[in-house]
Amino acid sequence: MTKVVTLAHYYTTPEIQELADKVGDSLELSLYARDAQADVIVFAGVRFMAETAKILNPQTKVVLPHSDSTCSLVTMTDIARLKKWREEHADYVHVAYVNSSAEHKALADWIVTSRNVDDIIAHLYAEGKKVIYSPDRNMGAYLNFEYGYDMPLWEAVCEVHDKFNQQALDNAYASVSGAKFLIAHPESPLPVLHGADYIGSTSQMLNWVRDFDGEASAVIFVATEDGILYNMRKARPDLDLRQAPIYSGCQCNSCPYMKLNSLDAVRAAQAGNGGVEINYLTPELIELARKPIDRMLEFSQRYYK
Numbered sequence: 570m571t572k573v574v575t576l577a578h579y580y581t582t583p584e585i586q587e588l589a590d591k592v593g594d595s596l597e598l599s600l601y602a603r604d605a606q607a608d609v610i611v612f613a614g615v616r617f618m619a620e621t622a623k624i625l626n627p628q629t630k631v632v633l634p635h636s637d638s639t640c641s642l643v644t645m646t647d648i649a650r651l652k653k654w655r656e657e658h659a660d661y662v663h664v665a666y667v668n669s670s671a672e673h674k675a676l677a678d679w680i681v682t683s684r685n686v687d688d689i690i691a692h693l694y695a696e697g698k699k700v701i702y703s704p705d706r707n708m709g710a711y712l713n714f715e716y717g718y719d720m721p722l723w724e725a726v727c728e729v730h731d732k733f734n735q736q737a738l739d740n741a742y743a744s745v746s747g748a749k750f751l752i753a754h755p756e757s758p759l760p761v762l763h764g765a766d767y768i769g770s771t772s773q774m775l776n777w778v779r780d781f782d783g784e785a786s787a788v789i790f791v792a793t794e795d796g797i798l799y800n801m802r803k804a805r806p807d808l809d810l811r812q813a814p815i816y817s818g819c820q821c822n823s824c825p826y827m828k829l830n831s832l833d834a835v836r837a838a839q840a841g842n843g844g845v846e847i848n849y850l851t852p853e854l855i856e857l858a859r860k861p862i863d864r865m866l867e868f869s870q871r872y873y874k
């Protein structure tokens with residue numbers, strides 16, 4: 570019998586998360602995929618995540634439920650231009666965010682996630698290296714501001730996080746009389762991050778909410794994709810959690826690519842009747858893309874234990 574393991578990102582809908590074997594952020598799911606003893610991995614996320622799973626576990630069949638589940642950080646990055654940019658900065662270390670295609674990863678020296686990016690770049694600067702950062706311009710701008718770096722940045726954004734708006738947040742804040750907090754993902758624009766009480770990856774934000782011990786009546790605004798609110802409310806039903814607005818009156822910011830993972834599409838992929846197999850990565854590409862990922866994993870083992 571075929572053993573199918575289903576992975577679901579926090580940004581998918583609650584029904585999909587409920588039928589998954591593992592729910593997590595992109596790194597957690599990739600590591601789970603790497604170690605999965607399965608014949609088939611159905612990855613309810615977006616294409617770059619399924620590609621990362623395939624890079625880490627090339628023997629296993631990986632299926633993406635919907636072929637159009639891409640990501641603006643990928644579609645805004647032309648690989649030929651990226652290659653040229655890399656060559657123009659030949660004496661720099663190229664650090665790339667995990668939200669990137671396999672071809673993009675193959676052009677990087679290090680892969681990072683929103684959880685370890687601060688530590689890895691600090692480590693490289695401490696070694697006297699010069700760094701270029703791709704593809705997320707907002708995250709790079711935040712790192713440059715926060716730590717005084719001068720990294721040249723690639724110009725792409727997450728179209729979901731880039732919509733969070735400082736003015737709309739100010740208005741939402743003004744409508745709350747008691748205590749209020751803002752937690753934000755570093756893919757958000759810099760003015761939004763400036764006002765945040767906590768900045769972290771999806772999992773770190775979830776942990777922040779889980780451990781929250783402030784005023785019970787506080788309103789907590791969450792500047793990331795709306796799917797995570799399901800997990801946050803499950804973990805802390807006692808809290809007033811609201812998605813940060815993208816314009817006044819609208820707490821509605823959803824990733825269109827993640828939401829292509831309909832329940833029917835995931836079920837069809839599980840049954841072997843749908844989805845698209847990640848079968849186009851050559852062994853050479855897998856090897857090149859794996860090196861900067863392994864560098865990150867090895868760093869994480871050394872520095873976080």
Ligand code: SF4
Pocket residue numbers: 580615639640641642668727728729730794824825826827
């Ligand atoms: S939320 Fe943003 S970074 Fe994540 S898949 Fe959607 S567009 Fe890409």
